[in-house]
Amino acid sequence: MGRIRADSVKGHADVKVTKVFDSYDTSPCEYQRAATAQEIIDDPDIDAVFVCLPNHLNKDTTISALRAGKHVFCEKPPAFNAAEVREIQAAEIAAGKVLMYGFNHRHHDAVVKMHELIRSGRYGKILWMRGRYGKSVDNNYLNTWRANQKLAGGGILIDQGIHMLDLFLYLSKGSFDEIHALVSSRYWNIADVEDNVFAIMRDSNTGVEASLHSTMTQWRHLFSIEVFLERGYMVLNGLKTSSNSYGDEELTVALNRSTAPAATWEDEERFKYHTDNSWDREADAFLHAITGGQGATIGTSEQALQVMDVIDRIYSNKRRESSQLYDTLNGGR
The missing domain is CATH 3.40.50.720 (NAD(P)-binding Rossmann-like Domain)
Incomplete structure (x- = not known):
């Protein structure tokens, strides 16, 4: 870096x-x-x-x-x-x-385009968002500082999922005060370094809901964010990086279609980005x-605080569920 x-x-x-x-x-x-x-x-x-x-x-x-x-x-x-x-x-x-x-990730061309379109108001207010961000790691990962909770602070969520959470906050211009999450390490079995997070969130002020899956057991690297609005939708698949692990960025945008089942795909616009300009833009x-x-x-530090507050809430779910499991295994004591 x-x-x-x-x-x-x-x-x-x-x-x-x-x-x-x-x-x-x-x-x-x-x-x-x-x-x-x-x-x-x-x-x-x-x-x-x-x-x-x-x-x-x-x-x-x-x-x-x-x-x-x-x-x-x-x-x-x-x-x-x-x-x-x-x-x-x-x-x-x-x-x-x-x-x-x-x-x-805020500075990738496709995200810049999404942000501009959302702010234009043409597609109405955001209703919900869904993000999937996953990568594959091997046994070498276990020998790095990222596999040590004292050095990394956590696992895949704080390493990679943090970017998706930040995009949720950036695009919706809101916050999430209702959060439910499952945090686990069932494959790599590293103490306090999760390999999967499933989280569902809602901003009670706007009603915007979002779901996140952050994983390091995605054996094929994947980046996908979907934003559905009152009058249309935006779907970004892929993220241009130097390794090209996630492929080219392809953004699909459309206004609401005609009444089902006659809806077609013909009214979609597609934008493809083959170059990563994010580092220079940042x-x-x-x-x-x-x-x-x-x-x-x-x-900004305030935006950093906002995303870390969400991460705190997700990790608190892990601690609460671990405590509940302990109580269950010990007869409720």
Whole structure:
């Protein structure tokens, strides 16, 4: 991720990548290597830092950089829970610097198109959304920091499902206060690192409902989000990435059809995207937030807090169900 972020900003005339730090990759590169992350944070000639670290380091590194007077771009998740995000927000307010989070999926071409169409009002209000986001992992996964709850904060939900939750919130411009979820690890059997989440959510203010399946036992990588509105629908299948694991982005859009059973597929529009422009678009947003003087408007700490609050609620379902199962196995004691 650090290399991707460096490449996304180096084309800007008013930006120079000064130093990089990586405790694992020490191979020669085009940038000066710092001995520690703190060296970058303490450098008075550096204005902004990108935090591309294992999850457990995100919160403290972000706070440290803000306190040192740096603008900060941090990868997701911002922290392990909503309470920790509030700690970060306190540092952000005190520093008066730009803080932006890498909810990169907002910047994919198909999602940008969906957002524009929804905001146009042509299709009416959102009724419901459905998202499926899954990948396959192998035994090598068990040897990575992502398989350690103390380092990752959780499993597939905080790793990948967080993006789908963020899209739900972004597209609906709402929140979810009613949440029911099943959180399990039945295949990889890693303690506190779930391999599947099924969640159903509702915004009681708007009535918008959403369902999420986040999984690492999807043996064929899959990304799909469906948004059904009063006067039409939008279905995005695929997500353009460097590995092409999820295929090209194909967005299908249509207004409500004629009365069934005479409804046809002929009135659908299809938009295909073969290039991933999300990294450059996201870098542009961060740099504009700094130079424009208005702060971040996308990937803000408040948006990060909102999605982490949903994740807290989903994980609380897991704890509650585990407690109920324990009581059942022990005769209700």
